[in-house]
Amino acid sequence: MELLNFTGLIIIPLVSSPVVYLAGRLGTREITLRGRSYLVRVAAFLALLAAWVPFAASVRTLFLDGTQEFNVSTIWLRVDGISLFMAGCVLLLGTLVILFSGSYMAGEVGEEKYYAMLLAMIGLMIGLVAAGDLFNLWVWFEAMAISSYLLVAFYREQSASLEAGMKYLVQSAAGSVLVLMGIAIVLAQAGTLDMAQITEAVSGSAVNRLALLGAGALFMIGFGVKVALVPLHTWLPDAHSQAPSGISAMLSGAVIEIGLIAMLRALATLTGFALSWGILLMGFGALNILYGNLLALRQTFVKRLLAYSSLSHVGYILLGLGIALSAGIELGAQGAFFHVFNHMLMKGLAFLAVGALMYGMFLQNGSHRALKIEHLAGAAQKYPLAALAFSLALLGLGGLPPLAGFMSKWQIFVAGFQTQNAWIIVLMIFMALNSVLSLGYYAPLVNLMYRREASPKVAAGKPLTWTIALPLIVMSLGVIVLGFFPGLMDWFTVAAGRQFMQMFGK
Template sequence: MTSADLYYLMPLIIIAGASVVMLLVIGFYRDHTVTFILSILGLAGAFISLAYIRGLPREIGALVIVDSYALFYWGLITLASLAVAILSYGYFSKMEEEKEEYYVLLLTATLGSLVLVVSRNFVSFFMGLEILSVSLYALVAYLPERKRSVEAGIKYLVLAAASSAFLLFGMALVYAESGTMDFLKLGAHLNSGAVNTPLILAGFALMVIAVGFKLALAPFHMWTPDVYEGAPAPVTAFVATVSKGGMFALWFRFFTEVNGYRFNSLMILFTVIAIASMFIGNFLALLQNNVKRILAYSSIAHLGYLLIAFLAGGRMGLEAGTFYLVAYFITTLGTFGIVTVLSFKERDADSLDDYRALYWRRPLLATAFTAMLMSLAGIPLTAGFVGKFYLAAAGVNTALWLPVIILVINSAISVYYYLKIVVVMYRSPEEEVVAGMPVMTVSPALSVGGGIVLSVLTIMLVWFGTFPGGIIDFIKIMISGISSTAITMVP
């Protein structure tokens, strides 16, 4: 490792540095706004530094590779963290707890996710995952006054620790067989032919458990609704986007570089997981009345859709997956962002009642929420539509008929519960009076930052939905950076 390598790790260094500076500042002068501004500066600085990284791909030591694929995901993740941080400011302004450390944890969690994206070795993989997870334990339980928040934190802690154990054991098995922790070397070893397949498969399967846990895929999804419901709304947005995004980027890279597509049994395993996630997510979402839980189950289903891109593999699968993830990031940040800005001091706005007749009280917010939900349902004019189109295209292209048909059926099912929220928002206030319901008149003031973030997200949502050409081309260029030998190996 040379000093020139540090230059490629600039975003990581900036974020790590910012979190240290913030800790020091909090030690001397505890102030919400100052900490918030520092965190924003750190994240924005990391994002801006991406523009100065040239000469890709660059391998750094045995642990890290910075290529344009990683760069794209770095950008996506830092922007998402930035959005979460801005949304958090308005949210925590209402709270009485000590809120400064929140931003430090947010930055370290982001750091973990960024490390995942550039990992090319089991060591950095595990390190990134743990930095991310440990920060998340504290973030999920950040509001100790709320029982559910603490419950969610403990639940997440126990299950994430267990899943890490599976991951480690899986890695150990793979290492025992292959004698390497490097993804590419592992791939080469598997190509050599002299492989003890059952051992490798067992190792992979154990790793799938940990990955499935982080991505909240069925049957490893049990924690999702509770944690989503219990965690403070901006943290939920963070868990649903940044943590999953980092994991997905890593897993796609890993699987492509070792060419896991050669193992039929693994493909069947993923097909089953994808189908199960779609059905379980959507069917259970139908039964919920809590907005955060509905969105939690819907996110399980969406990760199931995303697996279709993963199953398709190859260049098109990677592009489709990446585009879908971008659309998923926008809508998830948007929906949880709206939950965040509507939340009260005592509790989050997670009951359907909080959204009754929202359109007549806060037309712009309700319109934005409608757009987000339509995007989740995959209706045109939104990024979600193009994303679903891309996924289905990748699936049809590789003749994955079963998952695609199930995607279609599930899209139809999902419309029902998205509409359920929409209907509530557009109910007329007069009708409420007739029905004997209390008329909701107060809703929390919208913070300036929250307003800006939500408008930007809504505009992006519609823009990517109507004119996706630009972003698609950009993704194509960035994706092509992933070690190209690996991608052509894939069928």
């Protein structure tokens, strides 16, 4: 077990998770309460910083030697373009969220559990994207889900967050049952659980295609609960709006995309149905875009609005992947992965900026209330940075240039029009019109923050700290820079897109 390759990237967060927890439970005599909280934060942040070293090493290996494989007896971990891309997304967002949480979660009861679970979740997500065994994939997935339950229901004194946690748990569990059924069918058909061997086994003539289709449907719905395909999405607005802001950012920027990767990996083992999956993905994508936008239009709570906007952005990603699968256009997959990254950046930024505003207006005053849209009025006067960051995130999500979101949507559009298929083009125009619709709720938010008359909450707000400001600055810069230089991400998204096409045998 070398720590300087991908396994290190998995092991470091997972091992540091209990260490951080124990550090937070040190005897009270030696160390004050504040000191412990400080220790926990620094330890968690350092642990994730350390994880960047193996990440850099595995990026180097990937581009020099191609796909890496590790095995633990018969179970393989395969590190390919998609694994590394998603690991990078998770690690980046995780590092920023941990930095952000430093002040945000300071003094909360159970702070050490928060960091321990966050680290465990990050490690498990990174492990998941490399899983090369179908059942092992499920184990990673389930472990990730369990580590996120506490994080969603972290404010256990708030009834709404318990309600959200409960729905999240039951729906995830129901989804996971369906996935397991699918795995059972595949096992019965292929006689193995290793993804590469399954692909080989099911391409023979002895298998029953109908059964495999059934397994595919189970994978799609089972993992789809985490991906928040409409109508499986119902847990998402609750969980995203009730979790601590850093966790909302993780859920929206990483967890749902990880669910998508799990779904794609599982579907990719069943060869020969790429067209069916592509069409289904596009169907769900269109539904997600429309539903997310319409429901976001009438929200009064800011985080809930962002949660619904996540639904529509998942839809854009699904459309890109669907185009790649059904028409064999690699650009669609590249655009989709680019959008995964941009969505991580923009939605992460949006949730963190909302968190910053909540921190200033509510948490500092000892309140856990949810931020309503009207509270934002005039926020720019007191919180120029948070307001600017939030505006950039929102306009980027709305797909306005010169911000990152525009460029990835554009790639998906280009791919869609390249198919020269009338249906897909109609879908693209539908998507474009929906982007316009989404401005109907993003733009007024931005406007509201720059009003002259500040809301009473803003007037009573307290200042932000540098650990909250720094992630906002980093991500805002990212959103702008990628808008001007979309090519910067090419080396990552192209590798992921190519791997995606290979996975599905295109």
